[in-house]
Amino acid sequence: MRINQSASRKENLSRASALALAAAIMLVPANLLPVLYTQNAGKIRTDTIFSGIVGLCQEGWWVLGVIVFIASILIPLLKLLGLAWLIIVAQRGPDGLARPLTRLYVVLSIIGRWSMLDVFLVTFLSGVVQFGILAKAEPRIGIVAFAAAVVLTVMATEAFDPRVLWGHPTGAKSPSSVT
Amino acid sequence: MKATDNSKITRAPSLPMVWVVPLLALAIGSWMILREYLNYGPEITIEFANAAGVAAGKTVLEYKGVTVGEVQNVELAKDLKVVEVRVRLNKNAAALAREGTQFWIVHPEIGLSGVSGLETLVTGAYLAIQPGLGPPASEFKGLEQAPPPLNKSLGRAFLLQSNKLGSITTGAPVEFREMKVGEVEASQLSDDSTQVLIRVRVYTPYVDLVRTNTQFWNAGGLSLKLGLLGAQINSPSIESLFEGGIAFATPDGDLAPPAMNDAQFILNNEAPRDASKWQPKIPVHTPESAPLSPVRSGQIPFVH
Numbered sequence: 445m446r447i448n449q450s451a452s453r454k455e456n457l458s459r460a461s462a463l464a465l466a467a468a469i470m471l472v473p474a475n476l477l478p479v480l481y482t483q484n485a486g487k488i489r490t491d492t493i494f495s496g497i498v499g500l501c502q503e504g505w506w507v508l509g510v511i512v513f514i515a516s517i518l519i520p521l522l523k524l525l526g527l528a529w530l531i532i533v534a535q536r537g538p539d540g541l542a543r544p545l546t547r548l549y550v551v552l553s554i555i556g557r558w559s560m561l562d563v564f565l566v567t568f569l570s571g572v573v574q575f576g577i578l579a580k581a582e583p584r585i586g587i588v589a590f591a592a593a594v595v596l597t598v599m600a601t602e603a604f605d606p607r608v609l610w611g612h613p614t615g616a617k618s619p620s621s622v623t
Numbered sequence: 624m625k626a627t628d629n630s631k632i633t634r635a636p637s638l639p640m641v642w643v644v645p646l647l648a649l650a651i652g653s654w655m656i657l658r659e660y661l662n663y664g665p666e667i668t669i670e671f672a673n674a675a676g677v678a679a680g681k682t683v684l685e686y687k688g689v690t691v692g693e694v695q696n697v698e699l700a701k702d703l704k705v706v707e708v709r710v711r712l713n714k715n716a717a718a719l720a721r722e723g724t725q726f727w728i729v730h731p732e733i734g735l736s737g738v739s740g741l742e743t744l745v746t747g748a749y750l751a752i753q754p755g756l757g758p759p760a761s762e763f764k765g766l767e768q769a770p771p772p773l774n775k776s777l778g779r780a781f782l783l784q785s786n787k788l789g790s791i792t793t794g795a796p797v798e799f800r801e802m803k804v805g806e807v808e809a810s811q812l813s814d815d816s817t818q819v820l821i822r823v824r825v826y827t828p829y830v831d832l833v834r835t836n837t838q839f840w841n842a843g844g845l846s847l848k849l850g851l852l853g854a855q856i857n858s859p860s861i862e863s864l865f866e867g868g869i870a871f872a873t874p875d876g877d878l879a880p881p882a883m884n885d886a887q888f889i890l891n892n893e894a895p896r897d898a899s900k901w902q903p904k905i906p907v908h909t910p911e912s913a914p915l916s917p918v919r920s921g922q923i924p925f926v927h
Contacts (some may be wrong), residue, residue, distance in 0.1 A: 476656060589655055
């Protein structure tokens with residue numbers, strides 16, 4: 445019985461950390477590779493997420509630039525860091541931080557869905573801006589990596605069971621009785 | 624023994640399976656990045672006297688209508704005389720950068736002999752390339768304007784001496800029986816400034832039409848003759864009326880040998896008196912793709 449409990453606790457943590465690691469890996473191509481190709485009256489641009497933000501600010505779209513920066517760079521990064529912290533703490537076993545950390549977990553799972561803003565922006569532009577030689581927008585490979593990173597982060601958050609923070613032997617009892 | 628076996632069975636399959644995901648992510652992620660950077664070919668530098676319309680990150684290099692590179696940087700050379708344009712070639716186009724490769728900037732051009740580069744009105748200028756045959760190289764001198772198409776530059780060039788340029792411009796037609804068989808490539812004053820030298824090029828299939836005794840004359844403009852019996856207006860093709868033009872013919876009699884490349888001729892101001900009656904038989908090799916090429920035996924062109 446005891447072996448089974450620690451096994452399922454380990455399983456839970458290792459699934460969450462595997463998915464979080466995969467998300468972290470995908471963030472590298474997502475930020476290095478171009479996400480959007482635009483052509484507008486002869487001006488051709490191939491933007492990565494960061495160069496897109498810089499471009500928005502240079503054109504005077506400060507608010508938009510800040511929003512994209514928060515949604516596409518800050519949130520995915522903070523989310524992964526927060527998740528990593530949760531996993532490390534849970535690995536060490538329960539301690540006094542259980543309550544604030546559970547709150548952090550709730551925040552993480554809520555803001556996760558908002559980091560898809562970039563993906564929506566790119567797909568929207570590619571769908572709408574198709575005026576042949578005059579103006580054109582096309583997605584680039586980086587946006588696929590970005591979407592994968594966001595989805596993997598969400599999956600990692602889902603896989604992480606906050607009960608392990610409380611030293612609760614997950615899987616020993618039926619989940620419905622706890623949630 | 625049995626207990627350890629059991630614990631292995633319950634634990635072993637669950638742990639490593641999940642770790643396939645980050646491994647997969649690592650593989651896909653590095654493939655994405657590699658694919659992007661492997662597509663990078665060599666970087667080349669092209670010197671232009673003037674790089675109007677060329678901008679870093681926007682102007683592309685096109686070959687046969689396909690984008691094969693992108694301008695990375697445009698800057699004035701240290702001596703302030705030329706502009707250095709740095710171009711990143713695509714991997715699959717790396718073989719285009721060879722000694723003898725020619726680069727030029729395509730702008731929209733509207734002339735009597737045609738409109739070209741019209742698409743650049745909207746998309747902006749682009750760099751065009753005509754690959755050479757030499758060993759790989761990375762530094763080039765850009766051309767001021769597009770070179771003549773390759774099949775035309777293979778013809779034969781001749782030098783014509785004239786006492787004045789008349790209305791002849793670069794690109795003006797060289798005509799044989801009022802059919803365009805070549806064009807004017809360049810004109811300049813002779814070293815002692817007593818004459819104008821005009822270099823013309825006759826295209827490949829027609830080079831044999833020029834013999835050592837061929838007569839050239841200025842066929843541009845209008846010639847007006849007013850006489851007692853009425854007026855006579857002579858004009859060659861419309862194109863040569865505006866751009867000027869050169870015509871040539873070979874006298875009857877024994878056929879002289881074909882003129883060599885860079886052979887010199889005198890450019891007459893008007894056609895020799897009976898030039899229109901000269902009819903020496905000179906075989907020419909028209910390309911097989913020509914619309915009026917002779918039908919090969921066995922083919923029936925028309926059904927009667």
